[in-house]
Amino acid sequence: MLNRFFTLFFSLFIVMLLHLGGAVSFFSDKTVDTLFQIRGPLQPDQSIVIIGVDEESLAKLGAWPFPRRHHAMLLQQLKQAKAVGFDILFSEPTADDEIFSAAMAAAPPVILATAHNYQHQILGPANSLHGFAGVGHIEILFGRNGVVRESNIFQQTAGAKIPSFAEALFSKTGITKKENSTGKVLINHYGPEGTFLYLSYVDVFQSVIPQEFFKNRLVLIGAKALGIGDSHVTPFSSQFPTPGVEIQATILNNLLEDSLLKALLWPQWLFMVAIALVGFFLWPRLEERWNWTINISLTTTLLLSSFVLFRASFFFNPVEPLLFLFIYFAAYLLMERFLTAKKIFTEMRRLDQQLETQLQRVYTNIPSQFFNLASTPPTTSGLKRHLNHLQSGVKVLTLQHHFIENILREELLPLILWDKNSGIVIIANIPFNNFWNRYSEEDTALPNLEQFMELVAKNQQSETVTAINHATFFEDNPEIPAMDIGLAKQGLKEYFRVNMQLFEITNIAFSGVLTILTDVTEIKELERLKDKIVSVVSHELKLPLTVIRGYGEMLADSLQGDEKQYIDEICAQTGRLNRLIEDFLDVARIEHNRQEIKRLPLDLKQLMEEAVKAVSVPAEKKSIAVLSKLPFRTTPVIGDYSLLIQAVINLLDNAIKFSPEHSRVTITLLEEMNRLMIMVADQGPGIPRESREEIFETFNRGRDEVAEEGFGLGLSFVKQVIQKHHGKIWYEHREEKGACFCLTLPKVEPDTTNPQLTR
Structure with a gap:
């Protein structure tokens, strides 16, 4: 500011x-002259006539000044004029003064001229002259370059205020002025010399012009011949200067038409x-x-404003x-x-200070041939020194670029970086180029972010995904999950795992999306083989197990003693093995999307009450009290009733299994703004710190020190069910003894077009 x-x-x-x-005055004068030239000449009032003493008059009537009896004879021809003005000084007495005075007395009103001499004295008509109607000064004002642009309407003398020659003539017309200008005025010139009606002095003197021509006209008499010297430069002057009498006629015409240039100051301000x-x-x-x-x-x-106003007589x-x-x-x-x-030099100094520090982050030891601040002479100017530093930095960054380029070309998986906002490619390595050229149906060299997301949506291994809106995908999913896609080429299908993550650089305000592709075809083949083997083996095992258990139960009824104890143990172990097979198949079906999830409204409070009833028998066997903290009513959720109740039963069963006798298991249901939370807490030994990270993994029991049966499939099953319902599950450590598992379910089903929610 x-x-x-x-x-x-x-x-x-x-x-x-x-x-x-x-x-300013110089340019103002030039502006006035230019405006006159642009506007062009105007037609003056024809009631003004100039009688000029020209070269022809001097040749016929003699040298200048003419005898005053000539002026007296001239006045005889002007008896019908409205007023007559002599732009001639008559300051010295002559023998013809009486004749001239008598002629002025008999003629229309006659105005005589006054002017200052070099001693600043007023030169007026000689005392021997009388009969004239008034006097007026003929002085005009010259600009810096000698051009006439201004005049004083009145001139203040020691004794009185003398009007200008034109003002004195105008006063005899009987016209009332609209504005009484008393000071300096701008003359509104009509054109170059000869613009007004000119008559030769000798023609009027010799009665060549009839007297009727002058009827009711204003007549000005003055010198026109160049030799007399009464001529001046005006804005219109080109080859010849303008006679002084014509300048007086111009001022008179301005007074008659009220067209003197009026200076306007308010537009300037x-x-x-x-x-x-x-x-x-x-x-x-x-x-x-x-x-x-x-x-x-x-x-x-x-x-434009100046020109328009000038045409209206405003300057x-x-x-x-x-x-x-x-x-x-x-x-x-x-x-x-x-x-x-x-700012540039400030930034240069800052960059000079940071350059070496920042480059040290790239290399432990920067080679001296690339970067050596001490090599710059101390007398070098700041800009040149900075350029030297930048050149050294460019060399170092070039070395880094080649190093990274070699890594990207040969050593890494397919990798690409996009700008998140525009979607344009920032960098991609050769393996990604090969991947895109092999599997893309596009002709583009490299895909933008939108094209790649379309490829992912089209080939993702999920039937519920139809499209991905990349404009909102990354805002909705700050933690982007891995997505598996299947691509076919020449009859062979290959699978890739797409790992995407946001790539932010805050100091340069860059936001990108980094993507790495991993070929998981062999893993997928192994999974399919595993599933097939598990399915075959599981089904093949279930039949003999059923037969063994059936015959065992039949034998148990007919045996006594140790034999009955042996057969009961055989039946118990076959039942345990059968449950293991069922649990394993349930987890496998959910993991590989072969379990149909029925999404219907359900009452979570009622579901939890039934789950508590389902575990009442094992709880009573250990004298464990199952306490329910349930609200009176909750908002319905959308989900698969059978899967969710089995997940809650698994949590309760685990809590009862690992709790000591005569203890307590608490199940709590809380309703929050956008979700419902279930907490299952027991008073068992808890989970060791080193086992908490893997507690939800398959075949991980987490509490091995407790001698309870189990295969570590229950929590894995719960996790898969909750994730399929777009919820979360976690273990919460408590200071008091026991374990607490928390899970949440959203109130409103999220958009299934989001791949994160449907995997």
Whole structure:
């Protein structure tokens, strides 16, 4: 903000200096002249006639000045004029003064000229002259370059206020002025020399022009011949200067038409304020091209406004606003460049300080031929020194690039990195190129993120997945699970595990998606072989086990003593082996999506009550109290009733199995904002710290020190069921003795098009 104020006041100060130094006046004069040239000549009032003493008059009537009796005879021809003005000084008495005075007394109102001499004394008509109607000064104001643009309507003398020659003539017309201008005025020139109606002095003198021609006209008499020297430069002057009498006629015409140029100051201030506001508030917020557009628009508006007003006899001087605009914008650009350069050099110093530190993170020891800060001469300029440092850094990074490139090319699995927002490829190694060229149906060299996600959705090993919206997928899934896809090529199907993770670099605001592909075809084949073997073996085992158990139970009824004890043990072990086979098949079916999950509304409170009843018998055998902390009512959930009740029964059965006699097992149901939570706590020995990570793995019992039967399939089954219902399960350690298992189920079924939720 301080920089803005400084730029504004600095610009105003420069404009003020230009004004005091005369530069503004110079450009203002040029502006007036240009406006006259653009506007072009205008037709003056035909009631004004100029009688000029030209070269022809001098040739026929003699040298200048003419005898005053000639002027008296001229007045005889102008008796019908409205008023007559002599733009000639009659300051010395002559012998013809009486004749001239008598002619003036008999003629229409006659105005004589006055002027200052070099001693600043007023030169008026000689005392011997009388009969004239008034006097007026014929002095005009010259600009810096000698061009006539202004005049004083009245001239203040020691004794009185003398009107201008044109004002004195105008006063004899009887016309009332709309505005009484008493000071300096801008002359509204009509055109170059000869624009007004000119008559030769000798033609009027010799009665060539009839007297009726002058009826009710204003007649001005003055010198036209160049040799007399009464001529001046105006904005319209080209080859010849304009006679002084024509300038007086121009002022008179301005008075008759009320067309003197009226200087307007308020538009200047208005534009100055507008420019200040634009520069202070808009320039810093807009791009430079828009600032140029605004400035060009302001300049065009200024110039057009000045021209339009000029045609209406108003002079709006655009010089000061334009100078202010140009200077202000130049100062603004210089300040912006200065601040930018300051930031650049500050950043250069910071980069110089960080460059070596950052590169040390890449290499333990940077080779001296690549990077050596001490090699730069201390006298080198800051910019050159920084460039040397950058060149050294580029060499080091090139070395790192080749090292990484070799690793990516040969040593890694198929790998690709995309920009998360745009989806464009940032980097990919050769194995991924080979993978895409082999399995893609696209002709593109490398896929963008959307194309790759379409490939995953199309070939994912889940029947419920139809599409993946990559725009929201990563926001909805900050922890992306692995996804298996199957791709066929030349009749052979191969399987790949897609591991995707978000790749963030905060200091450069980069967000990407890193993907690694692992060929799991052999693993899938082994799983299929395992499933087939398990299925065959399990089914083949169940039949002989059933037969053995059946015959054993029949024999048990007919045996006594040790024989009966032996046969009872055989029946118990066959039952145990049969349960193992059933549990193993249940886990396998769920793991490999062969178990149909019926998703129907269910009452979780009722489900838990039935689960408690199901374990009442083993609990009574050990005198274990099963306490239920259930709410009066809960929100229904969507799920498979049989699978969920079996999962809860497994948790309760585990708690009873590993709890001592005469203890307590507690099952709790809590309803939260978006989910329902079930907690099963016992008073057993708990789970050792080293076993907690693998407690949900298949065949992991976790509490081996307790001599209870089990194969470690129960918790694995529970985990698979809960995950298929989009829930979570975990072990919660408690300070008091015992174990606590917690599981959650969402209230609303998530979108099944999400691969994370349907795997």
